[in-house]
Protein backbone atom coordinates (compact mmCIF):
# COMPACT_ATOMS: atom_id res chain seq x y z
CA UNK A 1 0.00 0.00 0.00
CA UNK A 2 2.96 2.39 0.34
CA UNK A 3 2.73 3.45 -3.32
CA UNK A 4 -0.94 4.26 -3.21
CA UNK A 5 -2.83 7.35 -2.22
CA UNK A 6 -6.43 8.44 -2.09
CA UNK A 7 -7.68 11.57 -3.84
CA UNK A 8 -10.94 13.47 -4.04
CA UNK A 9 -11.90 16.03 -6.67
CA UNK A 10 -14.13 18.02 -4.34
CA UNK A 11 -17.62 19.44 -5.01
CA UNK A 12 -16.30 22.96 -5.78
CA UNK A 13 -13.99 21.68 -8.54
CA UNK A 14 -16.70 19.42 -10.00
CA UNK A 15 -19.21 22.29 -9.97
CA UNK A 16 -16.68 24.61 -11.64
CA UNK A 17 -16.07 22.01 -14.39
CA UNK A 18 -12.43 21.39 -13.44
CA UNK A 19 -12.75 17.58 -13.22
CA UNK A 20 -11.30 16.98 -16.70
CA UNK A 21 -8.37 19.35 -16.17
CA UNK A 22 -7.55 17.76 -12.80
CA UNK A 23 -7.73 14.20 -14.17
CA UNK A 24 -5.47 15.33 -17.05
CA UNK A 25 -3.03 16.71 -14.44
CA UNK A 26 -3.14 13.40 -12.55
CA UNK A 27 -2.21 11.47 -15.70
CA UNK A 28 0.43 13.99 -16.88
CA UNK A 29 2.17 13.63 -13.52
CA UNK A 30 2.27 9.85 -14.09
CA UNK A 31 -0.17 8.70 -11.44
CA UNK A 32 -1.96 5.52 -12.43
CA UNK A 33 -5.69 5.57 -11.66
CA UNK A 34 -6.52 2.25 -9.96
CA UNK A 35 -10.17 3.16 -9.38
CA UNK A 36 -12.40 6.21 -9.80
CA UNK A 37 -16.04 6.93 -9.11
CA UNK A 38 -18.34 9.94 -9.18
CA UNK A 39 -20.30 9.98 -5.94
CA UNK A 40 -22.45 12.31 -3.88
CA UNK A 41 -21.60 11.71 -0.22
CA UNK A 42 -24.30 11.79 2.39
CA UNK A 43 -23.59 13.92 5.47
CA UNK A 44 -23.06 10.72 7.47
CA UNK A 45 -20.50 9.48 4.92
CA UNK A 46 -18.64 12.80 4.99
CA UNK A 47 -18.63 12.70 8.82
CA UNK A 48 -17.28 9.15 8.72
CA UNK A 49 -14.61 9.90 6.14
CA UNK A 50 -13.38 13.02 7.99
CA UNK A 51 -13.84 11.44 11.44
CA UNK A 52 -10.21 12.33 12.25
CA UNK A 53 -11.26 16.01 12.25
CA UNK A 54 -14.31 15.55 14.51
CA UNK A 55 -14.31 18.21 17.23
CA UNK A 56 -12.31 20.72 15.19
CA UNK A 57 -13.93 24.12 14.56
CA UNK A 58 -14.15 23.52 10.79
CA UNK A 59 -15.70 20.01 11.01
CA UNK A 60 -19.30 21.04 10.39
CA UNK A 61 -18.43 23.38 7.51
CA UNK A 62 -16.19 20.70 6.00
CA UNK A 63 -18.73 17.86 6.17
CA UNK A 64 -21.59 20.08 4.94
CA UNK A 65 -19.47 21.16 2.00
CA UNK A 66 -18.26 17.64 1.15
CA UNK A 67 -21.86 16.39 1.09
CA UNK A 68 -23.15 19.41 -0.88
CA UNK A 69 -22.62 17.97 -4.35
CA UNK A 70 -20.93 15.28 -6.41
CA UNK A 71 -17.23 14.59 -6.14
CA UNK A 72 -14.78 12.15 -7.72
CA UNK A 73 -13.09 9.64 -5.43
CA UNK A 74 -9.88 8.10 -6.80
CA UNK A 75 -7.30 5.53 -5.78
CA UNK A 76 -3.94 6.51 -7.30
CA UNK A 77 -0.65 4.66 -7.68
CA UNK A 78 2.87 6.02 -8.11
CA UNK A 79 6.19 5.58 -6.33
CA UNK A 80 5.91 7.54 -3.05
CA UNK A 81 2.31 8.28 -3.99
CA UNK A 82 1.27 10.04 -0.77
CA UNK A 83 4.15 12.51 -0.85
CA UNK A 84 4.05 12.94 -4.64
CA UNK A 85 0.30 13.66 -4.66
CA UNK A 86 0.64 16.17 -1.81
CA UNK A 87 3.37 17.94 -3.80
CA UNK A 88 1.17 17.94 -6.90
CA UNK A 89 -1.86 19.42 -5.12
CA UNK A 90 0.04 22.04 -3.05
CA UNK A 91 -0.66 23.57 0.36
CA UNK A 92 -4.06 23.00 2.02
CA UNK A 93 -4.74 26.74 1.82
CA UNK A 94 -4.58 27.73 -1.87
CA UNK A 95 -3.23 31.13 -0.80
CA UNK A 96 -0.05 29.31 0.31
CA UNK A 97 0.11 26.87 -2.64
CA UNK A 98 3.02 27.02 -5.10
CA UNK A 99 2.55 28.00 -8.74
CA UNK A 100 1.61 25.04 -10.92
CA UNK A 101 -0.04 23.06 -8.14
CA UNK A 102 -3.65 21.93 -8.49
CA UNK A 103 -4.87 24.01 -5.56
CA UNK A 104 -3.12 27.13 -6.88
CA UNK A 105 -4.84 26.64 -10.24
CA UNK A 106 -8.30 25.46 -9.23
CA UNK A 107 -9.02 26.17 -5.55
CA UNK A 108 -10.62 29.27 -4.14
CA UNK A 109 -10.35 28.98 -0.35
CA UNK A 110 -9.13 26.83 2.54
CA UNK A 111 -12.59 25.31 2.93
CA UNK A 112 -13.22 24.77 -0.80
CA UNK A 113 -9.79 23.68 -1.90
CA UNK A 114 -10.59 21.59 -5.00
CA UNK A 115 -8.85 18.34 -4.02
CA UNK A 116 -8.02 16.07 -1.13
CA UNK A 117 -4.95 13.92 -0.61
CA UNK A 118 -4.10 11.38 2.08
CA UNK A 119 -1.56 12.62 4.62
CA UNK A 120 0.15 9.27 5.35
CA UNK A 121 0.44 5.72 4.03
CA UNK A 122 -1.64 4.50 6.95
CA UNK A 123 -4.46 6.92 6.17
CA UNK A 124 -4.27 6.25 2.42
CA UNK A 125 -5.08 2.58 3.05
CA UNK A 126 -7.98 3.53 5.35
CA UNK A 127 -9.33 6.14 2.91
CA UNK A 128 -9.08 3.88 -0.17
CA UNK A 129 -10.86 1.17 1.84
CA UNK A 130 -13.60 3.64 2.79
CA UNK A 131 -14.71 3.92 -0.84
CA UNK A 132 -13.30 0.91 -2.73
CA UNK A 133 -13.07 -2.83 -2.26
CA UNK A 134 -9.82 -4.56 -3.30
CA UNK A 135 -11.66 -6.07 -6.28
CA UNK A 136 -12.38 -2.58 -7.61
CA UNK A 137 -8.67 -1.62 -7.76
CA UNK A 138 -7.44 -2.63 -11.20
CA UNK A 139 -3.99 -3.68 -9.97
CA UNK A 140 -5.60 -6.28 -7.70
CA UNK A 141 -7.51 -8.10 -10.46
Ligand code: CMP
Nearest residue numbers: 053058062092110111112113115116117
Ligand atom coordinates in the same frame (compact mmCIF):
# COMPACT_ATOMS: atom_id res chain seq x y z
P1 CMP B 1 -8.41 18.18 3.14
O1 CMP B 1 -7.05 17.89 2.60
O2 CMP B 1 -9.56 17.59 2.44
O3 CMP B 1 -8.48 17.75 4.68
C1 CMP B 1 -9.32 18.39 5.63
C2 CMP B 1 -9.97 19.61 5.07
O4 CMP B 1 -10.52 20.50 6.00
C3 CMP B 1 -8.94 20.43 4.34
O5 CMP B 1 -8.59 19.79 3.13
C4 CMP B 1 -9.64 21.79 4.19
O6 CMP B 1 -10.41 21.87 3.01
C5 CMP B 1 -10.65 21.77 5.35
N1 CMP B 1 -10.42 22.86 6.30
C6 CMP B 1 -11.29 23.84 6.55
N2 CMP B 1 -10.79 24.66 7.47
C7 CMP B 1 -9.58 24.20 7.82
C8 CMP B 1 -8.56 24.63 8.74
N3 CMP B 1 -8.70 25.72 9.50
N4 CMP B 1 -7.42 23.90 8.82
C9 CMP B 1 -7.27 22.78 8.06
N5 CMP B 1 -8.20 22.33 7.17
C10 CMP B 1 -9.34 23.03 7.06
